[in-house]
Amino acid sequence: MTATGERREDQAAEIAQAEAAEAAEDVRFHALLKAFEGQPAATAGQGKDAVNEPMIRHWCEAMGDTNPAYTGADAIAPPTMLQAWTMGGLSGHGERSSGYDELLALLDGAGCTSVVATDCEQEYLRPLRPGDAITFDAVIESVSPRKTTKLGTGHFVTTRMDVRANGEPAGTHRFRILKYAPAARRTAQQPPAVQPAKKAPQRPRPVVNRDNQGFWDGVREHKLLIQRCTACATLRFPWLPGCNACASPEWDTVEASGAGTVFSYVVMHHPPFPAFDPPYAVALVELAEGVRMVSNITGVPYDKVRIGLPVQLEFLRVDEELELPVFRGSEA
Secondary structure, three states: OOHHHHHHHHHHHHHHHHHHHHHHHHHHHHHHHHOOOOOEEEEEEEOOOOOOHHHHHHHHHHHOOOOHHHOOOOOOOOHHHOOHHHOOOOOOOOOEOHHHHHHHHHHHHOOOOEEEEEEEEEEEOOOOOOOOOEEEEEEEEEEOOOEEOOOEEEEEEEEEEEEEEOOEEEEEEEEEEEEEEEOOOOOOOOOOOOOOOOOOOOOOOOOOOOOOHHHHHHHHOOOOEEEEEOOOOOEEOOOOOOOOOOOOOOEEEEEOOOEEEEEEEEEEOOOOOOOOOOOEEEEEEEEOOOOEEEEEEEOOOHHHOOOOOEEEEEEEEOOOOOEEEEEEEOOO
16 A cells, blocks of 8 residues: 555544544533433513503504404403513513523533524413413423534524413413524635535425415416405415404405505525525515515515515516516616
8 A cells, every 4th residue: 555545544544533533522412411301491480461452462563463353352362472471571580490591501611602593383272361360381391412504503402381371271382592603704814615516506495285285376377366265255365274254164266466565574684595695685565455475575676675665476487396476676
């Protein structure tokens, strides 16, 4: 064997040893993190306010939710407000456990000093009504092995909160965060490494199921179809298996005219997603028919999108397989 071949073998062995050591350290550190699973995150927590009509009204106004169930003498709170009644505000809660703080400190010590909320899951057991006193307990449900994301490398931490109303089980709220070490950013003095050409990433595919198949069938025909309840004539979007006004499962469709206005919008800067080129505007468009849908705004720069901007439906060919309804605005 030549000297060059021996050096390559030595280098390969060193790399293998380093990878094995890193894997062993990952296993050791994850075992420390998993020891916190099942420990309390908060004990005997109390909502700072009882369920109340002003908070329900503000929530519904912000969400554009006009469901009559949330007003009147027999009003209930929107189910998705479950977490709102447990939040501590700027002053926080005194019921958070030392175990949860120790877990976060352990992750901080490993360089995972940044945090981002990733998702939540809720289960509803009974409606909440004005006057209900909210109490809760929370537990550290799981800590993931090390994960590498666009933001950086770290661990997903999931807590489960069991919410009670007047002592009765009312719902469960799971909240997941990523505690991570931020990925190094390239500086001007660090030119990008030469990478082989890669195929452009695909736009995420929409989830098509039996409840929304008709909508996507309409898109293929360049039609934007809105569901209409045949019992009460209420229009609804997105597509649902039943009417949220009268609960009837019977429906037909009407074709949208395509005219609309920007009801609200955000400009996405970070994090970057494959197949998307930030910054770009994502808007909640109110159609002339009265329903709203989320879509991209084309035809105007992202910084020219405004609430009230008139837009018109068009269909954007994303790739050979995918076409999407979007809305074109005009600076004029």
